[in-house]
Amino acid sequence: MAGNGNSDGEFSFSAAAARDALARITTEKGTKAPTSTDVCHDDTASPVSFQTIDELHSLQKKRSAPTTPLKEGGGVVIGTSGPTTPVSGESMLQSVSASLASLTRETGPKVIRGDPTSAAKVSHVPQTPTSVPATDISDSALKFTHVLHNLSPAELYEQAIKYEQGSFITSTGALATLSGAKTGRSPKDKRVVKDETTASELWWGKGSPNIEMDEQAFLVNRERAVDYLNSLDKVFVNDQYLNWDPENRIKVRIVSARAYHSLFMHNMCIRPTPEELENFGTPDFTIFNAGKFPCNRYTHYMTSSTSVDINLARREMVILGTQYAGEMKKGLFGVMHYLMPKRKILSLHSGCNMGKDGDVALFFGLSGTGKTTLSTDHNRYLIGDDEHCWSETGVSNIEGGCYAKCIDLSREKEPDIWNAIKFGTVLENVVFDEHTREVDYTDKSVTENTRAAYPIEYIPNSKIPCVGPHPKNVILLACDAFGVLPPVSKLDLAQTMYHFISGYTALVAGTEEGVKEPRATFSACFGAAFIMLHPTKYAAMLAEKMQAQGATGWLVNTGWSGGSYGSGSRIKLAYTRKIIDAIHSGSLLSATYQKTEIFGLEIPNEVEGVPSEILEPMNAWEDKVAYKETLLKLAGLFRNNFETFTSHKIGEDGKLTEEILAAGPNF
Ligand SMILES: Nc1ncnc2c1ncn2[C@@H]1O[C@H](COP(=O)(O)OP(=O)(O)O)[C@@H](O)[C@H]1O
Numbered sequence: 141m142a143g144n145g146n147s148d149g150e151f152s153f154s155a156a157a158a159r160d161a162l163a164r165i166t167t168e169k170g171t172k173a174p175t176s177t178d179v180c181h182d183d184t185a186s187p188v189s190f191q192t193i194d195e196l197h198s199l200q201k202k203r204s205a206p207t208t209p210l211k212e213g214g215g216v217v218i219g220t221s222g223p224t225t226p227v228s229g230e231s232m233l234q235s236v237s238a239s240l241a242s243l244t245r246e247t248g249p250k251v252i253r254g255d256p257t258s259a260a261k262v263s264h265v266p267q268t269p270t271s272v273p274a275t276d277i278s279d280s281a282l283k284f285t286h287v288l289h290n291l292s293p294a295e296l297y298e299q300a301i302k303y304e305q306g307s308f309i310t311s312t313g314a315l316a317t318l319s320g321a322k323t324g325r326s327p328k329d330k331r332v333v334k335d336e337t338t339a340s341e342l343w344w345g346k347g348s349p350n351i352e353m354d355e356q357a358f359l360v361n362r363e364r365a366v367d368y369l370n371s372l373d374k375v376f377v378n379d380q381y382l383n384w385d386p387e388n389r390i391k392v393r394i395v396s397a398r399a400y401h402s403l404f405m406h407n408m409c410i411r412p413t414p415e416e417l418e419n420f421g422t423p424d425f426t427i428f429n430a431g432k433f434p435c436n437r438y439t440h441y442m443t444s445s446t447s448v449d450i451n452l453a454r455r456e457m458v459i460l461g462t463q464y465a466g467e468m469k470k471g472l473f474g475v476m477h478y479l480m481p482k483r484k485i486l487s488l489h490s491g492c493n494m495g496k497d498g499d500v501a502l503f504f505g506l507s508g509t510g511k512t513t514l515s516t517d518h519n520r521y522l523i524g525d526d527e528h529c530w531s532e533t534g535v536s537n538i539e540g541g542c543y544a545k546c547i548d549l550s551r552e553k554e555p556d557i558w559n560a561i562k563f564g565t566v567l568e569n570v571v572f573d574e575h576t577r578e579v580d581y582t583d584k585s586v587t588e589n590t591r592a593a594y595p596i597e598y599i600p601n602s603k604i605p606c607v608g609p610h611p612k613n614v615i616l617l618a619c620d621a622f623g624v625l626p627p628v629s630k631l632d633l634a635q636t637m638y639h640f641i642s643g644y645t646a647l648v649a650g651t652e653e654g655v656k657e658p659r660a661t662f663s664a665c666f667g668a669a670f671i672m673l674h675p676t677k678y679a680a681m682l683a684e685k686m687q688a689q690g691a692t693g694w695l696v697n698t699g700w701s702g703g704s705y706g707s708g709s710r711i712k713l714a715y716t717r718k719i720i721d722a723i724h725s726g727s728l729l730s731a732t733y734q735k736t737e738i739f740g741l742e743i744p745n746e747v748e749g750v751p752s753e754i755l756e757p758m759n760a761w762e763d764k765v766a767y768k769e770t771l772l773k774l775a776g777l778f779r780n781n782f783e784t785f786t787s788h789k790i791g792e793d794g795k796l797t798e799e800i801l802a803a804g805p806n807f
């Protein structure tokens with residue numbers, strides 16, 4: 141019989157022995173309380189060291205060892221039964237108090253470490269010792285804010301389940317949560333403070349994701365968020381890092397109201413060691429996530445009750461009116477798109493993995509094109525699924541976790557993602573069986589954008605630390621729902637830049653209301669929503685790096701074949717994986733190629749494991765006239781989109797700019 145661990149395969153259990161193991165009940169009556177020597181026990185039961193239920197409970201939890209001893213009577217409050225983690229204590233609390241301080245009143249919040257419901261003896265936390273005129277004292281200054289600092293996943297589970305509606309443990313141990321009314325990002329509600337510096341540095345105007353607000357409006361929203369957070373019994377504070385490149389690591393602090401948000405960022409950012417946390421000091425960037433609380437439309441620049449505001453000068457981000465956790469991750473990505481190019485480092489909206497021989501591939505693409513799915517490859521080391529940096533020395537992941545789509549997730553097609561959905565993983569907006577807690581990944585009742593956020597080490601072949609050498613292949617992913625782009629084509633540098641700047645994908649608008657026209661999306665650098673500078677700045681850096689490293693560009697269509705959405709079908713994931721394998725191995729480089737009309741793309745005649753009929757898209761279409769019309773239509777959309785860039789020079793090289801302009805469709 142399997143499972144009992146006996147080497148000879150036998151299982152034995154003596155009922156008599158088990159009965160004897162029970163401590164005997166003493167029935168003796170007497171005035172004196174029984175001592176351990178009075179209690180009759182046999183040699184299999186050990187003496188108990190507790191006399192009361194409270195004592196028993198106090199034995200259950202061992203205090204986490206702080207890396208430095210906390211001062212006796214030093215004023216830092218540590219909960220005895222509330223969640224605790226080893227940190228620097230006093231300096232951390234003072235730093236958090238400074239983060240949470242109102243900018244309009246003279247006294248900051250009083251902060252205490254630990255859960256407000258814990259039985260901890262609460263003593264005072266030292267505040268900035270200013271003597272405040274009585275008229276400036278407000279009730280909010282008299283109140284304590286409990287700080288739950290860098291809790292562990294287990295502690296965050298307990299917080300979520302106790303206090304946040306819609307939090308459940310699924311059958312595989314993940315934490316199912318609801319993100320509330322917003323189940324995706326709100327790009328129209330993004331605001332960036334336009335000041336003297338950012339006015340000239342950032343990309344503003346048509347096509348730009350940066351919608352302006354002024355410093356004053358930012359401060360109004362900041363105060364709103366901080367007052368909201370301080371009005372709560374407790375706030376969660378995460379101190380973590382971005383970027384696995386140690387030279388260019390950024391310290392981030394996330395202050396939030398929900399355990400869901402804290403666990404999400406615990407998984408998505410880089411987790412500090414206890415020693416690093418102790419020496420964390422002042423963060424480089426702080427998020428105030430008050431997403432449960434709306435912004436006020438009477439505030440200048442506000443057009444809805446949602447606002448995601450970035451102030452680069454203050455190094456702060458404020459979130460009001462959306463609880464979708466992805467705002468925090470992608471908001472920080474935007475900040476990196478500003479900070480990194482200043483250091484001559486290129487930030488990339490791409491997945492990244494590495495083969496056994498150290499060959500690195502980047503996977504660019506808009507949402508839903510396959511960055512996460514294709515970078516998670518059992519035969520390769522995962523460096524990251526979404527946000528990277530490319531510096532003088534190679535690539536590094538910005539994050540410490542992955543954020544995978546779960547809709548229609550299957551164990552067969554995506555085993556590593558499937559297996560990563562376990563204890564510690566945040567599962568957003570999925571539907572599950574109320575009794576078994578088994579998740580139905582096909583259910584879109586809450587949203588189609590169901591997600592799993594897990595630490596990168598949950599993928600068995602992740603590369604820790606998440607860094608690698610210079611990329612050999614740069615793969616541009618497009619999910620072409622028109623079905624006219626080839627499943628794979630090899631690009632020269634000018635074509636790579638043309639398609640990088642275009643940032644094309646086409647998805648289907650609404651799958652529910654029957655067959656609809658695919659909608660083309662062009663998003664510069666495959667991530668216009670997150671870039672801060674003009675797209676040509678990133679493009680020039682990419683061209684320079686690809687040229688210097690001799691990297692090859694590829695365009696891979698992970699969308700439709702044999703017709704547009706409705707008549708054709710999505711290219712099988714198994715075929716796309718074969719195509720990607722052939723790129724990684726280098727075998728696709730030695731294939732014979734032919735050039736397509738209009739787009740001028742080089743397509744291979746053969747790819748191992750892929751039916752050759754589908755490699756030239758026209759072959760897969762029955763109606764050749766419809767194919768040609770659709771192709772021309774898409775070419776027109778590309779041309780219109782690129783018009784805004786025709787007046788821009790890419791880098792120093794005037795020749796490259798001309799070549800890029802010529803690398804688009806010809807018709
Ligand atoms: N041929 C294909 N190539 C890549 N992904 C595919 C393919 N067919 C279906 N899919 C599905 O499309 C989705 C791709 O999404 P994802 O990898 O999360 O994109 P991104 O990370 O770029 O936002 C996944 O749900 C995946 O299962």
Ligand SMILES: C=C(OP(=O)(O)O)C(=O)O
Binds near residue numbers: 466508512526543
């Ligand atoms: C989290 C996101 O990334 P992606 O869809 O590319 O995985 C997003 O765009 O909100």
Ligand SMILES: [Ca+2]
Binds near residue numbers: 506507
């Ligand atoms: Ca994205």
Ligand SMILES: [Mn+2]
Binds near residue numbers: 545
């Ligand atoms: Mn992704």
